[in-house]
Amino acid sequence: MASNLKNLSDYSDRNTGGVENKQFGIVVAEWNETITGALLEGAIETLLEQGVKRDNIKVHYVPGSFELSLGAQFLAQKETIDAVISLGCVIQGETRHFDFICDAVAQGITNVGLKYNKPVIFGVLTTDTMQQALDRAGGKHGNKGEEAAITAVKMTQF
Ligand code: DLZ
Numbered sequence: 001m002a003s004n005l006k007n008l009s010d011y012s013d014r015n016t017g018g019v020e021n022k023q024f025g026i027v028v029a030e031w032n033e034t035i036t037g038a039l040l041e042g043a044i045e046t047l048l049e050q051g052v053k054r055d056n057i058k059v060h061y062v063p064g065s066f067e068l069s070l071g072a073q074f075l076a077q078k079e080t081i082d083a084v085i086s087l088g089c090v091i092q093g094e095t096r097h098f099d100f101i102c103d104a105v106a107q108g109i110t111n112v113g114l115k116y117n118k119p120v121i122f123g124v125l126t127t128d129t130m131q132q133a134l135d136r137a138g139g140k141h142g143n144k145g146e147e148a149a150i151t152a153v154k155m156t157q158f
Contacts, residue, residue, distance in 0.1 A: 019047075022082040022156050023056045024149075025075030029088035031064040035130075038137035039087040039123060039145030046149035065090050065124055066101050069108025076116040083119040083152040084112070087145055089137070092128045102126045119155035123148030 024047055028040050040059065047057055058081070062071040065088030075084045086109050092098045105124055113120035123144055127133045135141045 018157055019050055019052050019153055021056070022052060022153075023058070023080050024052060024152060025072075025078070025081045025084045026057065026059045027068055027071035027075060027084065027086050028059060028061050029063070029065045029068055029124075030061050032089040032091060032130075032133065035089040035125065035133045035137045036087050038143065039089070039125070039148070042138065042143035042145030043085055043087060043123065043149040046146040047153070050149070050153050052153075064088070064101070065105050068105050068124065069112060072109055072120050073112045073116075076112050076118050076120055081118070082156050083121065085121045085123055085145075085148045085152050087148065088124040089133050090124065090126050091130060091133060098126070119152055119158075121148045121152045121155070 026040065026043055028036050030036070044057060048054065058075070060071055060075065062068055068086045068088050072084045072086050075081050086105070088105065090098055090101050106122060109120050109122050125133050125136050125144060127136070136144045
């Protein structure tokens, strides 16, 4: 599995430098908020560890992951924002909602990044079960919010 080979959380204790004056927008889905709250905590902690100033981290909430693309666009269009981190958690249910939401948010976030020529990071868990989500939100597979934050920092240094 790819995540066994490379886990971006491994970078979180290495200060990548050069981010003191960078501004990060974080858009967070309220759906599955236990999980997305943990992702948010991991992302903020990591940005601070990397040297980002707290005042330079703007957090905004949207109802569900489907709304992340538009939320990300609202942030990306601001000239002051250097990178956007999108955090959500979609858990497979009995209906096809999962497929539609996952496809839409992955495509939507990609489009926002390309449209505004800015990093827009996909920090969305797409899991079969709540346990798999917990495992990736501070559990045995780390915290994907931290990975999203590291990815954002690295992309601002491109
Ligand atoms: C409707 C819905 C469902 C069924 N499941 C999730 C989910 O697992 N994770 C998530 O973030 N959002 C879910 N939503 C809400 C949609 O993302 C969206 O907010 C609504 O369809 C309204 O557009």
